[in-house]
Amino acid sequence: xxxxxxxxxxxxxxxxxxxxxxxxxxxxxxxxxxxxxxxxxxxxxxxxxxxxxxxxxxxxxxxxxxxxxxxxxxxxxxxxxxxxxxxxxxxxxxxxxxxxxxxxxxxxxxxxxxxxxxxxxxxxxxxxxxxxxxxxxxxxxxxxxxxxxxxxxxxxxxxxxxxxxxxxxxxxxxxxxxxxxxxxxxxxxxxxxxxxxxxxxxxxxxxxxxxxxxxxxxxxxxxxxxxxx
Numbered sequence: 001x002x003x004x005x006x007x008x009x010x011x012x013x014x015x016x017x018x019x020x021x022x023x024x025x026x027x028x029x030x031x032x033x034x035x036x037x038x039x040x041x042x043x044x045x046x047x048x049x050x051x052x053x054x055x056x057x058x059x060x061x062x063x064x065x066x067x068x069x070x071x072x073x074x075x076x077x078x079x080x081x082x083x084x085x086x087x088x089x090x091x092x093x094x095x096x097x098x099x100x101x102x103x104x105x106x107x108x109x110x111x112x113x114x115x116x117x118x119x120x121x122x123x124x125x126x127x128x129x130x131x132x133x134x135x136x137x138x139x140x141x142x143x144x145x146x147x148x149x150x151x152x153x154x155x156x157x158x159x160x161x162x163x164x165x166x167x168x169x170x171x172x173x174x175x176x177x178x179x180x181x182x183x184x185x186x187x188x189x190x191x192x193x194x195x196x197x198x199x200x201x202x203x204x205x206x207x208x209x210x211x212x213x214x215x216x217x218x219x220x221x222x223x224x225x226x227x228x229x
Contacts, residue, residue, distance in 0.1 A: 001028045001029060001030065002025075002026070002028075002029045002030070002204050002206070002207075003029070003030050003032065003127060003130070003204070003205045003206065004023060004025060004029055004030065004031050004032065004202050004203070004204055004205075005032045005033075005034060005132060005169050005189060005202065005203045005205055006019070006031060006032070006033045006034065006189075006200070006201070006202045007034055007171045007180075007189035007190045007191060007193070007200060007201045007202075007203075008034065008035065008036035008065065008171040008172065008174075008190045008193060008200075009033070009036065009037050009041070009047050009193055009200060010036055010037070010038070010039055010040045010041045010044075010067070010088070010193050010194040011037070011038060011039060011040060011041025011042055011043050011044040011046075011047055011088075011091060011092065011095065011194065012041040012042075012043070012047070012193040012194055012200055012214075012215050013041070013042075013043040013046035013047050013050065014043075014215050014217070015193050015199075015200040015213045015214050015215050016047060016050065016200060016213075017050070018213035018214075018217060018219060019200050019201075019202050019211060019212070019213040019219075022202075022211045022213055022219050022221070023202050023211050025059065027059070029059065030059065030060075030061065031054060031059055031060050031061070032060075032061045032062075032063070032125060032132050032169075033051065033060065033061070033062050033063060034063050034065070034132060034133075034134050034169070034170065034171035034172075034189070034190075035062075035063040035064050035065025035066070035067070035068060035121070035134035035152075035171060035172075036065035036066065036067045036068070036134065036171060036172065036190075037051060037062075037065070037067070037068065038067050038068060038071055038088070038089075038092045039067040039070075039071075039084075039087060039088025039089055039091060039092050040087075040088035040091055040194040041091065041193065041194040041215075042091060042094075042095065043095050044091065044092040044095045044096075045092075045095040045096050045113075046095065048113045048116060048117075051116065052112060052113075052116055055116070055120060061122070061125050061132075062116070062120055062121045062122070063121060063122060063123065063124065063125065063132060063133065063134050064117065064121035064122065064123055064134065064152065065134040065135075065152060065171070065172065066134065066135065066152040066153050066172070067087070067088065068117045068121060069148075069152055070083065070084040070087060070089065071084060071089065071092065071117065072114075072117060072118060074089055075106050075109075075114075078102075081101075081102070082102075085101055085102070088194075089101065093106070093108075096108040096109050123146075123148060123151045123152070124137075124143050124146065124151055126143060126164075126166065127166075127205075129166055129167065129205075129206075130166050130167045130168070130169055130205050131143060131162070131164065131166045131167075131168055131169070132168075132169045132170070133146075133151050133168065133169075133170050134151060134152050134170065134171055134172050135150070135151060135152050135153055135154050135155070135156070135170060135171070135172035135173070136150055136151070136154035136155070136156050136160065136170060136172070136173075137150060137151065137160050137162060137168060137170075138150055138160075139160050139161050139162050139163060140163050141163075142163070142164075143164070152172075153172075155172070155173050156170060156172070156173040156186070156188055158183075159183035159184055159185045159186040160185060160186045161185045162185070167184075167185055167186065167187065167205075168185065168186045168187070169186075169187050169188075169189065169203065169205060170186065170187070170188050170189075170190075171188065171189060171190035172188075172190055173188050173190055174190050174191070174192045174195075174198075175188060175189075175190060175191050175192070176192065178191050178192065178197065178198060178199045178212075179191060179199075179222070179227040180201055180203060180210055180224060180227055181227075182208075182224040182225070182227065187203065187205075187224065189201040189202075189203050189210070191212065193214070193215070194215075198214065199212040199213065199214050199220075200212060200213055200214065203224075207223075208223050208224040208225065209221065209222075209223050210222055210223070210224065210227070
């Protein structure tokens, strides 16, 4: 069984489909998506629809990103909505054909999408050797005691040598060179999928092989050790 981590998708459905075709997940593989499915890219609705299908097939663990949290906050609070719209929420609502982003009750967003974000998505996940968060973690705090702000929002500057001894796999902090960043005890795989020159990354955590696809239909593969050269 492969454990396949996927970085921040940000509405880039074309890149996500191309990446899945390239990786060709097997029935026994586990896919762990690291959050930020919505905002900035052109088809957040399509991304959530595809994630729902993967989850229904029993092959997906979906983490919650700060952009999903902003979407929920923006639904319930108009002050929060202004911040969300400025951070890519307009592109998300355009994918749902919401006519007036500032004033709508967001009824155009299917209930299944809200349930996925609020009930299916989790803030962290761990295996025997790795743990997965959207953004970051305090190295000396157990996962079940981590504050949500850290898990969803905190930028990665230094490796997280976590007290568990496990390797942290995260997204959120965009790697501007387009390649995953391997810090030994920490691997960041947000490679800017929504940028014109960005990539969406999938990492096999045990083999260190990664696959990438972009919105232009280009694809490439590599290994973490090669990306650090």
